[in-house]
Amino acid sequence: xxxxxxxxxxxxxxxxxxxxxxxxxxxxxxxxxxxxxxxxxxxxxxxxxxxxxxxxxxxxxxxxxxxxxxxxxxxxxxxxxxxxxxxxxxxxxxxxxxxxxxxxxxxxxxxxxxxxxxxxxxxxxxxxxxxxxxxxxxxxxxxxxxxxxxxxxxxxxxxxxxxxxxxxxxxxxxxxxxxxxxxxxxxxxxxxxxxxxxxxxxxxxxxxxxxxxxxxxxxxxxxxxxxxxxxxxxxxxxxxxxxxxxxxxxxxxxxxxxxxxxxxxxxxxxxxxxxxxxxxxxxxxxxxxxxxxxxxxxxxxxxxxxxxxxxxxxxxxxxxxxxxxxxxxxxxxxxxxx
Numbered sequence: 001x002x003x004x005x006x007x008x009x010x011x012x013x014x015x016x017x018x019x020x021x022x023x024x025x026x027x028x029x030x031x032x033x034x035x036x037x038x039x040x041x042x043x044x045x046x047x048x049x050x051x052x053x054x055x056x057x058x059x060x061x062x063x064x065x066x067x068x069x070x071x072x073x074x075x076x077x078x079x080x081x082x083x084x085x086x087x088x089x090x091x092x093x094x095x096x097x098x099x100x101x102x103x104x105x106x107x108x109x110x111x112x113x114x115x116x117x118x119x120x121x122x123x124x125x126x127x128x129x130x131x132x133x134x135x136x137x138x139x140x141x142x143x144x145x146x147x148x149x150x151x152x153x154x155x156x157x158x159x160x161x162x163x164x165x166x167x168x169x170x171x172x173x174x175x176x177x178x179x180x181x182x183x184x185x186x187x188x189x190x191x192x193x194x195x196x197x198x199x200x201x202x203x204x205x206x207x208x209x210x211x212x213x214x215x216x217x218x219x220x221x222x223x224x225x226x227x228x229x230x231x232x233x234x235x236x237x238x239x240x241x242x243x244x245x246x247x248x249x250x251x252x253x254x255x256x257x258x259x260x261x262x263x264x265x266x267x268x269x270x271x272x273x274x275x276x277x278x279x280x281x282x283x284x285x286x287x288x289x290x291x292x293x294x295x296x297x298x299x300x301x302x303x304x305x306x307x308x309x310x311x312x313x314x315x316x317x318x319x320x321x322x323x324x325x326x327x328x329x330x331x332x333x334x335x336x337x338x
Contacts, residue, residue, distance in 0.1 A: 003029060004037045008046065011058035019055035044068050065222060067115055067136075067247040075252035080109035081140065081259040082252075088112065092119040094139035095202055095216040102141055102204070102212035110141040113251060117218070134222035134238075136247050140255075142213040148205070150269045151213060152326065155182045155201040156309035157265050158215045158258060160274055162197055163281040165253035166237075174240045177283035179338050180302070180311045181326045184219075185283060186240045193283055193338040194235040196220045217254070221245050233337045270307045279304050283338050284331065289313060291322070292330040298322075302331070 006027055011018055023034045038056055042048055045066035047059040069087035076082050084106070091097055094112045096119070101110055117137040142154070159182040166176045166184065175187045176196075184197035197219045204212045220226075220236035222244050237245045264273040271278070279285060284302040291298050291313055300313040303321065311324040311331060324331065332338075 003027060003033065004040055007034065007037050008041055008058070011048065011056060014057075017051065017054040017057045022055070065244050065246050065248075067251075069113070071248035072113060072251050075249055077252070077256050078109075078259045081255040081262070082111040083109050085111045085113060088114045090114060090116040090118065091137075093117060093216075094137050095200065095214050098139045098141045098214040098216075099202075099204060099212060102143075102214075106141060108141060108143040111138060111255065112140075113138040134224070134236075136217070136219040136221055136251055138251065139214045139216040140258075142215070144210065144213065144266065146210065146266065146269060148203070148210060150308075151203055151210065152201070153265065153271055153309045154213065154215060154262075155199055155326070156271060156278065156305075157261050157274065158182065158199050158201070158217065159184065160278045160281070161258035161261050162199070162217065162219070162254055164257045164261075164277070165250060167281075168253050168257075169250055170237065170241055170245070173242075176281070178278065178281040180282060180284045180305065180331060181309060185338060186235060186237075187283075188240050192336055194233055194240075195337070196235060196237055196240070219250070221247050221250065271305065271309045272307045275305055275307065284311065284333075287333060287338070290332045291324055292332065293324075294329075 007023060010023065010026065020031050020034050024031055038048060038050070045064050046061065047064050049057045049059055069085060072087070073085060091112070091114045094114055094117065097112045098110065101112070114137045116133065159178050162184050163176065163178050170176065177185055177193065179185045179193065179195070182199040183195050185193040185195050187193045197217065200216045202214050202216070203210060220234060222238045223236040224238060226234050261274055265271065267273065282304065285304055287302055289300060289302050291300065298315055298317060300315040300322065303312040303314055306312055306323055313322050313324055315322055
């Protein structure tokens with residue numbers, strides 16, 4: 001246990017003010033060291049009150065957004081997902097971190113969680129814009145016994161898990177959903193849907209076999225401002241709900257959900273058991289869509305998804321049902337993002 005944790009434990013036990021002098025004497029450190037560790041705890045989200053001639057007091061942490069490894073682990077109810085968990089205040093890319101850990105022999109289920117990301121990646125080589133604070137960036141290491149052709153469906157499994165965790169945690173004041181295949185979106189007061197989460201799955205092969213898969217997730221949680229180029233289609237949980245969201249609780253719920261969904265998926269290596277739950281959150285369903293296939297774009301009505309996670313679209317041209325796989329195909333609403 002480091003000094004910061006010792007100070008936190010001491011304040012938690014007290015329930016009242018503890019003087020700086022007491023902390024110095026008990027931990028055999030200087031007043032400057034006490035102050036620096038108190039500041040670090042405050043930066044992590046712990047509500048600590050400091051009063052001259054009284055000392056420091058830890059206030060209620062029930063609704064505080066304290067995003068640390070300890071806070072995530074105490075809520076995690078999994079057998080393997082997130083075990084081990086490596087928490088980083090800042091990193092370049094959590095997906096890159098996972099592949100580096102895979103090369104070092106880390107096991108299936110290893111999870112990297114970061115509060116800040118400086119080189120995030122989106123689909124098709126795009127950059128995932130990562131503001132300095134308030135969000136969640138994380139990637140998991142998978143070493144599945146799956147055929148390479150079914151691994152793209154893991155992205156859809158992850159999208160379902162994030163959606164379910166969101167509904168578990170956030171009130172019904174706003175409408176969260178899934179924009180096929182893997183964007184989590186939200187609509188406030190019946191307004192247009194905006195993106196709060198993106199998911200990117202990457203795979204490494206050795207001798208025609210899967211050596212490692214990582215699923216990376218970026219969630220706009222407590223962010224309050226967006227750059228103009230993305231503000232039209234992006235928002236955050238906080239802006240949508242009007243309140244701060246506990247990132248540790250949301251993180252743990254996502255992996256609790258994912259472990260169960262992953263089990264169901266690997267039983268059949270298709271989406272048959274998860275399709276009803278996914279379609280409950282699918283905001284494209286019943287809507288007019290543009291299918292931006294570079295070979296032959298078309299418009300139609302989204303009906304749902306198939307057992308391989310593909311979007312089923314009834315074509316306006318001839319009424320046929322087209323099975324649209326994600327790959328290089330994008331789907332947009334006729335009048336906007338969804």
